[in-house]
Amino acid sequence: MKHSKATFIGLGQMGAALVPPFIDAGLQVTVWNRSASKADPLVALGAKAAADFVAAVSASDLIIVCLADYTTSNALFHQDEITPLLEGKTIVQLTTGDGREAELGALWAAEVGVNYLDGAIMDYPTKVGGPECLLLVSGDRAVWDSCETQMKLLGGRMTYVGSKPSSANLLDGSLLTMYYGNTFALMQSAAMLEAEQVDIKDFKTALNAFKPVIESTWKRTIEAIDQQDYSGNEASIHVHSLGVQSLLKRAKKSGVEHGLLQLFSEYVDQTAARGHEADELPAAFEVFRRKG
DSSP: OTTOEEEEEOOSHHHHHTSHHHHHTTOEEEEEOSSGGGGHHHHHHTOEEOSSHHHHHHSOSEEEEOOSOHHHHHHHHTOTTTHHHHTTOEEEEOOOOOHHHHHHHHHHHHHHTOEEEEEEEOSOGGGTTSTTOEEEEEEOHHHHHHHHHHHGGGOTEEEEOOSSTTHHHHHHHHHHHHHHHHHHHHHHHHHHHHHTTOOHHHHHHHHHHHHHHHHHHHHHHHHHHHHTOOOOSSOBHHHHHHHHHHHHHHHHHHTSOOHHHHHHHHHHHHHIIIIITTSBGGGGHHHHSOOO
8 A cells, every 4th residue: 555654743732633543544653753752642552753853754655744834844854864865755744834835845845856745734633533624735636646545534624726836825824814704703793792682692593594695605706706707786885885884883882892894894995996886795805906
């Protein structure tokens, strides 16, 4: 079986969580961390602790990396005595960084003969290995095909998102932006309801019923941005401006923090000022686009 052995570099909270699914699946697992004691719980589960970094990368043809940052990772892997040991091996980089770092990682890998994937973990350590755990991976399709079975041990929603090495990293940022935006909006709404003595459980009930509207709006917005067509006959920017202004007045009247709604109002006003008053809400994308 290809990739019957795997080495894990980095045993922080997330890095350590990646290991047990591979042990449970019967793979030969080697682990390494600069602080060697962090390997002890995993050794108790059946992993082998490498004596040093050289032994770690030599032990397996699949190396999964989860470190504090790319600078730390590069300092380990880019050593002159290490790169010859990596030729022909597969490195899956799950360290947090940005798209540029992912692209540079792929360029380095190509130069030294390493098969390379870059990824992002979109869940908490306690969820790793579970059916709902989401991870994103991008890079050469053939490399993904060679280790897909092993990588899917980490989560039921492990998803390959294309050949561009930075795609997983960039999508991670986009999805987290959605995560924070939605969560802060939920808390704004909850504060307004609390001020009016509405039970938060009733909000949950209403939100569940409202989900199809939210999902439909996401779909419509993505299509409009893709087609660069913001026209429609549902609700214009002018109508949305009135709606957001109403919500802002409610928040102010209830005495809760209202900066988020103020920001929404400013975005809508800026969209109208750019000549999109008759277009629909996706036209606000023009406010966010890179200038020039």
